[in-house]
Amino acid sequence: xxxxxxxxxxxxxxxxxxxxxxxxxxxxxxxxxxxxxxxxxxxxxxxxxxxxxxxxxxxxxxxxxxxxxxxxxxxxxxxxxxxxxxxxxxxxxxxxxxxxxxxxxxxxxxxxxxxxxxxxxxxxxxxxxxxxxxxxxxxxxxxxxxxxxxxxxxxxxxxxxxxxxxxxxxxxxxxxxxxxxxxx
Amino acid sequence: xxxxxxxxxxxxxxxxxxxxxxxxxxxxxxxxxxxxxxxxxxxxxxxxxxxxxxxxxxxxxxxxxxxxxxxxxxxxxxxxxxxxxxxxxxxxxxxxxxxxxxxxxxxxxxxxxxxxxxxxxxxxxxxxxxxxxxxxxxxxxxxxxxxxxxxxxxxxxxxxxxxxxxxxxxxxxxxxxxxxxxxxxxxxxxxx
Numbered sequence: 001x002x003x004x005x006x007x008x009x010x011x012x013x014x015x016x017x018x019x020x021x022x023x024x025x026x027x028x029x030x031x032x033x034x035x036x037x038x039x040x041x042x043x044x045x046x047x048x049x050x051x052x053x054x055x056x057x058x059x060x061x062x063x064x065x066x067x068x069x070x071x072x073x074x075x076x077x078x079x080x081x082x083x084x085x086x087x088x089x090x091x092x093x094x095x096x097x098x099x100x101x102x103x104x105x106x107x108x109x110x111x112x113x114x115x116x117x118x119x120x121x122x123x124x125x126x127x128x129x130x131x132x133x134x135x136x137x138x139x140x141x142x143x144x145x146x147x148x149x150x151x152x153x154x155x156x157x158x159x160x161x162x163x164x165x166x167x168x169x170x171x172x173x174x175x176x177x178x179x180x181x182x183x184x
Numbered sequence: 185x186x187x188x189x190x191x192x193x194x195x196x197x198x199x200x201x202x203x204x205x206x207x208x209x210x211x212x213x214x215x216x217x218x219x220x221x222x223x224x225x226x227x228x229x230x231x232x233x234x235x236x237x238x239x240x241x242x243x244x245x246x247x248x249x250x251x252x253x254x255x256x257x258x259x260x261x262x263x264x265x266x267x268x269x270x271x272x273x274x275x276x277x278x279x280x281x282x283x284x285x286x287x288x289x290x291x292x293x294x295x296x297x298x299x300x301x302x303x304x305x306x307x308x309x310x311x312x313x314x315x316x317x318x319x320x321x322x323x324x325x326x327x328x329x330x331x332x333x334x335x336x337x338x339x340x341x342x343x344x345x346x347x348x349x350x351x352x353x354x355x356x357x358x359x360x361x362x363x364x365x366x367x368x369x370x371x372x373x374x375x376x
Contacts, residue, residue, distance in 0.1 A: 040264050040265070040267075040268040041345060042345050042346060042348050042351040042352070043345075045221050045222055045351050045352070046222065046351060048222075049222035049223075049224070114262060115226070115261050115262060116224055116226065116262070117224050117225060118224070119222070119223040119224045121223075122222050122223030122224075123223060134263075
């Protein structure tokens with residue numbers, strides 16, 4: 001028998017970071033899809049900045065999450081979960097983390113290559129690592145976009161798996177991330 | 185072209201030696217500007233301009249400068265920006281193809297340091313500007329370096345929704361670096 005949720009669940013911090021990241025990447029993704037084709041306008045400049053600020057925040061949260069995870073072990077998989085599912089879950093989570101780092105970094109590099117520095121919240125300048133180069137900027141932008149499409153697919157799989165665990169396997173995978181009974 | 189040549193010839197014939205103007209070395213000279221968009225510094229430059237500068241280190245009062253900028257060859261720092269900045273709300277290049285600066289007075293602040301006052305005309309609006317300029321000899325050339333800050337809205341640069349200074353700051357820093365030949369002694373008289 002699995003132990004009760006309170007003993008083996010996620011920490012409240014981990015739960016908050018998970019849902020915070022989820023909200024930010026949904027907003028960042030939607031903005032990214034929307035803003036690209038807009039005609040140049042003050043609104044477009046604003047949306048690009050908001051998009052970048054969201055990305056910087058996602059990156060920062062990803063760093064915090066990995067650090068938190070290093071000191072607060074994630075709850076174990078349910079005992080009845082088959083090993084191929086465990087392997088798939090681990091791979092998907094590793095990919096999600098990789099993208100949480102890679103997408104903002106490549107977005108920032110692309111912005112630098114376009115000649116636009118990223119200034120977090122309009123106040124904190126983040127140095128440009130790359131010089132201005134149109135070719136490089138276009139390439140990085142393309143990679144940024146494709147990685148986002150990959151992220152989209154993995155997030156769909158992630159949600160699908162959570163729903164499957166809840167309704168078909170009837171385990172507590174989804175419930176323990178929904179919080180409530182999280183340990184401190 | 186013919187008219188220009190004729191005018192030039194006329195000048196040569198009727199005022200030989202009377203006009204001293206030192207056109208700047210265009211390849212080596214630059215005029216750039218810096219704006220802030222959502223707190224992000226974005227720089228651009230003017231790729232084509234004519235400038236006549238005459239400098240008398242012994243008598244700053246006799247120095248003068250005039251600059252004509254051809255607005256169609258502006259680079260706003262990005263493809264989108266360069267297209268946008270030429271449009272009506274910004275420089276309105278079609279109706280205002282040139283921007284001009286004409287010095288009105290030059291004051292010596294210290295060795296090699298001057299303060300140039302003059303009239304800046306952009307988009308048909310003229311405003312007084314004041315620019316500190318550092319002057320030194322660089323090879324056989326005078327190097328004039330300086331800058332000043334304008335408020336873009338004084339010149340109606342960025343109208344309509346673009347007048348929002350929360351997105352694009354009102355302040356624009358203009359920087360120039362002009363190199364002009366050091367004038368010959370026998371060529372010192374100027375047209376008043």
